[in-house]
Amino acid sequence: MHQSTQVFKNRYIDSVSLMSLAAKVKKQEGIQEVVIAMATDMNKAIIAQVGLSTPEVESTSVNDLIIGVIAQSEERVLEAFNHIQEQLSGGSKSSSSSNEEKVYTSIDDVIEDGVKPTVAIFSIPGQYVAKEAMQALREGMDVMIFSDNMSIEEEVALKQYAFDHQLLVMGPDCGTAVLGGVGLCFANEVRRGDIGIVAASGTGSQEVMVQIDRLGGGITDAIGTGGRDLSLAVQGLMMREGLRRLAHDEATKVIVCVSKPPAKEVKELMIQTLKGIDKPSVVCFLGNKEVMKDEGNLHYASSLSEAAHKAVSLSPSFNGNLEPFKPLNLEKQELKDNRFVGLYCGGTLCYEALDQLAPLGLIQSNLHHNEHAIHDISGQHHTLLDLGDDEFTNGRPHPMIEPTLRNDWILKAAKEESTRVLLLDFVLGYGAHPQAVEESLETLQEAFKLASHRSFDVVAYVCATDKDKQGYQSSVQALQTIGVHVATSNLDACARVANLMKEGK
Amino acid sequence: MSQHFLNIGTRLFYDDLKLQNQKVTQVNWAPLAGGDKALIEAIDGLSHDERVKAANEKAVNIVLSGHPYLIDMGLAKDMIEGYHDNLILHAGPPITWDRMCGPMQGAIIGALLFEKKANSVEEAKALASSGKIEFAPAHHYNAVGPMAGVISASMPVHVVLNKPYGNKAYCTVNEGLGKVLRFGAYDESVIHRLNWIKEELLPVMKAAIFMYDEGIDLKSLIAQALQMGDECHNRNKAATSLFFKEVVPSILKTPFKHDQIERVIRFIQTNDHYFLNLSMPATKSIMEAAHGIPYSTLVTTMARNGVDFGLRVSGSGVKSWFVAPANFVEGLLFAGYSDEDANLDLGDSTITETCGIGGFAMGASPAITQFVGGNVDDAMNYTHSMFNITMRENTSFALPALNFMGTPTGIDVVKVVKRNVLPIINTGIAHKEAGVGQIGAGVVTPPMACFNQALLASYQQLKEKSHG
Numbered sequence: 001m002h003q004s005t006q007v008f009k010n011r012y013i014d015s016v017s018l019m020s021l022a023a024k025v026k027k028q029e030g031i032q033e034v035v036i037a038m039a040t041d042m043n044k045a046i047i048a049q050v051g052l053s054t055p056e057v058e059s060t061s062v063n064d065l066i067i068g069v070i071a072q073s074e075e076r077v078l079e080a081f082n083h084i085q086e087q088l089s090g091g092s093k094s095s096s097s098s099n100e101e102k103v104y105t106s107i108d109d110v111i112e113d114g115v116k117p118t119v120a121i122f123s124i125p126g127q128y129v130a131k132e133a134m135q136a137l138r139e140g141m142d143v144m145i146f147s148d149n150m151s152i153e154e155e156v157a158l159k160q161y162a163f164d165h166q167l168l169v170m171g172p173d174c175g176t177a178v179l180g181g182v183g184l185c186f187a188n189e190v191r192r193g194d195i196g197i198v199a200a201s202g203t204g205s206q207e208v209m210v211q212i213d214r215l216g217g218g219i220t221d222a223i224g225t226g227g228r229d230l231s232l233a234v235q236g237l238m239m240r241e242g243l244r245r246l247a248h249d250e251a252t253k254v255i256v257c258v259s260k261p262p263a264k265e266v267k268e269l270m271i272q273t274l275k276g277i278d279k280p281s282v283v284c285f286l287g288n289k290e291v292m293k294d295e296g297n298l299h300y301a302s303s304l305s306e307a308a309h310k311a312v313s314l315s316p317s318f319n320g321n322l323e324p325f326k327p328l329n330l331e332k333q334e335l336k337d338n339r340f341v342g343l344y345c346g347g348t349l350c351y352e353a354l355d356q357l358a359p360l361g362l363i364q365s366n367l368h369h370n371e372h373a374i375h376d377i378s379g380q381h382h383t384l385l386d387l388g389d390d391e392f393t394n395g396r397p398h399p400m401i402e403p404t405l406r407n408d409w410i411l412k413a414a415k416e417e418s419t420r421v422l423l424l425d426f427v428l429g430y431g432a433h434p435q436a437v438e439e440s441l442e443t444l445q446e447a448f449k450l451a452s453h454r455s456f457d458v459v460a461y462v463c464a465t466d467k468d469k470q471g472y473q474s475s476v477q478a479l480q481t482i483g484v485h486v487a488t489s490n491l492d493a494c495a496r497v498a499n500l501m502k503e504g505k
Numbered sequence: 506m507s508q509h510f511l512n513i514g515t516r517l518f519y520d521d522l523k524l525q526n527q528k529v530t531q532v533n534w535a536p537l538a539g540g541d542k543a544l545i546e547a548i549d550g551l552s553h554d555e556r557v558k559a560a561n562e563k564a565v566n567i568v569l570s571g572h573p574y575l576i577d578m579g580l581a582k583d584m585i586e587g588y589h590d591n592l593i594l595h596a597g598p599p600i601t602w603d604r605m606c607g608p609m610q611g612a613i614i615g616a617l618l619f620e621k622k623a624n625s626v627e628e629a630k631a632l633a634s635s636g637k638i639e640f641a642p643a644h645h646y647n648a649v650g651p652m653a654g655v656i657s658a659s660m661p662v663h664v665v666l667n668k669p670y671g672n673k674a675y676c677t678v679n680e681g682l683g684k685v686l687r688f689g690a691y692d693e694s695v696i697h698r699l700n701w702i703k704e705e706l707l708p709v710m711k712a713a714i715f716m717y718d719e720g721i722d723l724k725s726l727i728a729q730a731l732q733m734g735d736e737c738h739n740r741n742k743a744a745t746s747l748f749f750k751e752v753v754p755s756i757l758k759t760p761f762k763h764d765q766i767e768r769v770i771r772f773i774q775t776n777d778h779y780f781l782n783l784s785m786p787a788t789k790s791i792m793e794a795a796h797g798i799p800y801s802t803l804v805t806t807m808a809r810n811g812v813d814f815g816l817r818v819s820g821s822g823v824k825s826w827f828v829a830p831a832n833f834v835e836g837l838l839f840a841g842y843s844d845e846d847a848n849l850d851l852g853d854s855t856i857t858e859t860c861g862i863g864g865f866a867m868g869a870s871p872a873i874t875q876f877v878g879g880n881v882d883d884a885m886n887y888t889h890s891m892f893n894i895t896m897r898e899n900t901s902f903a904l905p906a907l908n909f910m911g912t913p914t915g916i917d918v919v920k921v922v923k924r925n926v927l928p929i930i931n932t933g934i935a936h937k938e939a940g941v942g943q944i945g946a947g948v949v950t951p952p953m954a955c956f957n958q959a960l961l962a963s964y965q966q967l968k969e970k971s972h973g
Binding site for chain 1: 507508509510511512513514515516517518521522524525527530531532533534535536537539540552893923924925
């Protein structure tokens with residue numbers, strides 16, 4: 001093996017771009033390891049771990065870029081370096097060309113230049129966000145924070161300020177929002193309508209908006225809050241601000257509220273807030289074990305599909321035909337030597353599957369925080385992995401941005417003799433990979449080959465509308481052509497898994 | 506209300522907002538000041554302080570309205586206030602004899618020989634290290650000198666007056682290229698030339714300059730030269746020609762012998778860098794007027810002594826230097842020389858960049874890129890990028906190639922650290938051994954450490970004054 005490490009002083013590039021590029025280069029033939037990273041302590045540790053550290057690397061600081069490559073031959077190393085530098089310089093060239101609009105290096109400069117943005121979106125390292133986000137708030141901007149790794153104290157401080165000034169802090173770790181019909185970060189292109197969404201989860205919000213669109217409904221805004229908003233510490237500050245906005249928004253006639261079950265007193269606070277709004281609302285506390293009865297304007301849903309269905313049925317502008325909603329209600333069953341393996345990109349979709357498929361028996365998952373928490377797919381139990389979780393994305397892009405990261409898992413699952421059904425989600429839309437489905441087709445064909453001697457099915461759900469940039473119909477067709485069962489919702493995907501499992505081997 | 510998105514971070518989200526035909530502004534964010542907490546606090550504190558803003562506004566206006574004239578020439582000891590016989594001035598921040606680089610020691614040896622304080626090189630060295638000679642930065646006496654920048658008592662200097670503010674600046678006469686004092690040469694030819702400048706050139710030029718009621722307008726010459734391909738630091742061909750065109754008729758009117766006059770005219774005509782020793786005191790006089798304004802973070806001096814790089818800031822004291830090791834100059838070397846031969850960054854000529862010309866006006870001087878390396882686009886980009894760290898555009902110095910944009914003027918310490926962009930300096934490269942001369946030219950930046958120190962000191966002063 002040959003290797004080389006180079007340091008580029010004072011060359012800051014955002015980590016999402018670097019991680020995507022590293023993932024792409026690593027796929028090339030003859031390349032064993034690629035690191036393209038800013039010289040943070042964490043990244044330096046990773047570089048040392050893979051054996052690419054040098055004395056120069058040790059003396060770097062956070063604004064220095066480190067590129068390291070291990071490959072089969074000297075030529076491969078050189079090629080990789082040339083390719084990486086070409087890609088990186090391409091980016092900076094396009095940003096400095098005079099035809100394009102001005103690119104800034106700080107919010108201060110934007111303000112100084114008299115530019116007055118209304119919404120700020122942050123995807124910078126979490127420890128730096130609080131200060132910058134506060135500046136954006138002071139300038140009167142709504143804020144969306146895609147970054148994670150922000151302390152709870154910082155989150156509370158930002159949200160309290162925002163709440164007091166009727167501004168939004170969506171996040172941290174908020175992946176999805178639609179404001180005024182514009183999708184931010186990961187969002188689907190959805191019909192405009194009269195349903196407003198506030199969600200503490202990204203793909204939960206995406207599934208609800210996609211299902212609303214499929215039923216013929218439409219949305220006004222989808223406001224994200226970040227996963228910790230309904231904790232005791234944060235007290236649903238942004239859920240409340242989001243609800244306030246939707247309550248005042250004339251175009252919004254129905255409100256959908258999506259979250260994992262909140263802390264008890266925060267749940268009460270939410271319910272009281274919703275009861276105080278004179279618009280019908282649908283609440284989906286995903287995985288809530290307690291049975292909640294509809295009261296007055298307040299309706300409950302136990303799945304994302306049901307939330308969408310109820311919202312559309314309440315929508316005054318909807319005048320189509322709506323078939324009655326069919327919940328999944330699986331029967332308890334014991335399945336021997338037969339299991340399903342779900343490999344999810346969407347965290348909330350994974351969580352919903354975990355909830356819905358529970359009757360099929362013990363499911364091990366990285367979303368568990370108990371003895372069934374696992375970080376791999378080996379074993380004999382049903383398995384659901386959220387591959388977008390921190391433990392899998394540390395130093396790598398999210399699988400929605402770089403779907404190839406899931407391909408190795410797909411092959412691994414297919415090789416396991418006990419895997420009867422493989423369950424996958426493909427989340428399309430803004431922010432997602434332009435060929436999210438295509439990137440996995442070859443791998444899926446290989447998976448079918450690996451399991452050709454036994455009963456093996458693949459169920460996939462494509463979370464997208466027919467207006468999304470990747471092309472919904474073509475994505476579905478591509479999957480169906482190679483023999484994948486394509487579900488119409490995440491709930492339907494769970495139903496299909498259950499049916500296939502019942503069929504047995 | 507229409508939405509306008511500000512995307513801070515990955516370009517991915519910017520692209521998809523564009524795909525939706527949205528108004529998006531991109532911030533290519535990087536950690537401020539390498540994440541250093543003290544620097545970040547200082548940046549925040551200084552950026553939002555009204556006193557700092559007002560002081561900088563005042564300081565930069567002084568720079569923009571500065572108007573230097575060449576009004577006189579004479580010996581350093583007669584012209585420069587506070588001069589004494591045993592004083593030798595040098596380029597850059599303060600430095601002791603034992604730490605000086607080769608070219609500077611050579612120039613001092615030459616100066617002592619020229620002053621007849623020593624009769625041999627050995628005597629000169631012994632005297633220089635004896636402590637009997639006082640060494641001081643030229644800047645402490647409102648003077649500047651290229652390369653070693655050595656000025657001694659009997660050397661002729663130009664006297665430049667910054668008319669609106671009444672302050673003066675001084676600089677020697679440029680000796681030309683090759684074996685010259687400023688590169689540390691001290692052989693007979695060098696001393697002979699210095700004597701000739703003093704005996705023959707000085708009286709002629711002094712008489713010629715006296716024929717102008719107001720002196721010779723240097724700001725106007727610089728402005729014209731910038732439109733003729735000079736940046737007035739590393740390239741002074743046009744400015745020298747303009748000066749020549751201006752001054753020769755006056756020289757001819759002086760009552761000196763024909764052959765003496767001819768030698769003076771030839772000397773100017775054959776030295777393309779003659780005007781450097783005028784653009785330097787001109788910019789020095791402009792910057793000096795803006796020095797000493799409390800709270801101001803304007804850089805009023807950047808200078809190198811070949812070992813250290815030094816900065817002075819308007820709001821700091823007269824003799825407060827922020828110093829760090831000088832950088833190696835990246836550039837093109839003349840045939841036969843290698844990197845090992847090169848001295849570190851040297852000279853007071855960075856006063857031109859401090860005032861917004863030189864490297865800051867590279868866009869005016871595509872021709873210089875052949876000399877320092879790089880291409881014409883680089884030259885344009887250098888000028889554009891300097892707006893990141895300066896306070897204003899100097900419309901008196903309009904650059905045709907950049908659509909008559911003015912030069913970026915008034916370096917702000919805060920902006921340099923905040924934007925992590927260093928001033929671009931366009932400079933000559935000296936051989937590290939005394940007397941070899943210039944071996945190349947290139948582009949260099951100051952060390953960031955100087956700016957970090959200056960920033961922290963400015964903030965410290967602000968805090969102290971705020972608490973009474």
